[in-house]
Amino acid sequence: MSILATAQKRYSAKAFNPNKKISDADMHTLKTIYQLSPSSINIQPWHTLITDSEAGKKLISQATQGNYIVNEQKILDASHVMVLCVRNDIDQNHLDRLLVKEQTDGRISDEEVFNTTKALYSRYLASISANPDFLKAWTAHQVYIALGGLLLAAADMGIDTLPMEGFDPDILTEVLHLKEKGLTPVALVALGYHSDDDFNAKLPKSRFELDEIFTHF
Secondary structure, rough: OHHHHHHHHOOOOOOEOOOOOOOHHHHHHHHHHOOOOOOOOOOOOEEEEEEEEHHHHHHHHHHHOHHHHHHHHHHHOOOOOEEEEEEOOHHHHHHHHHHHHEEEEEEEEOHHHHHHHHHHHHHHHHHOOOOOOHHHHHHHHHHHHHHHHHHHHHHHOEEEEEEEEOOOOHHHHOOHHHHHHHHEEEEEEEEOOOOOOOOHHHHOOOOOOOOHOOOOO
């Protein structure tokens, strides 16, 4: 299937078959695709919690009460649920670990390149970190870049997904002890296979025309 055909068939599942599970091999592929996602200066600010257990999904569903109750059953019926988070320690120590990893993996060829890259990236990160709100938004933006690739890859593999921002982050942080883990939740993704009751599976895709969303100059 072409990448265009995959994008055309991808949609947000509104009901999952609770009896159909994603294989370990397919989940490993999806995790690897997420791992390979691009990010600004390769900062990789993400950490993701994944559950396929009933207990884990029930914990997550606690954050969907009240205004977000529409998402509860989707979480409970999905094969897996991913809690996409950003790390709260995106600082110079994180950057230093990143640069050592890049050096070990062969991306940085010699000490001069290492020192130049470190100086450049350190100044950039310091400028972003000067505004905590901007840093929080910047790291979240990287997660959304990775999320887009994950959704497209899942569709290509025949796996249905539902990205969600409809949850209470404070409740989720409490029940999953995210603060103690140094994490802030950004989004949820339910993954699995849609049920026959999924009305959205039968509806045509609707998007604005190309000339409404692009301007060439």
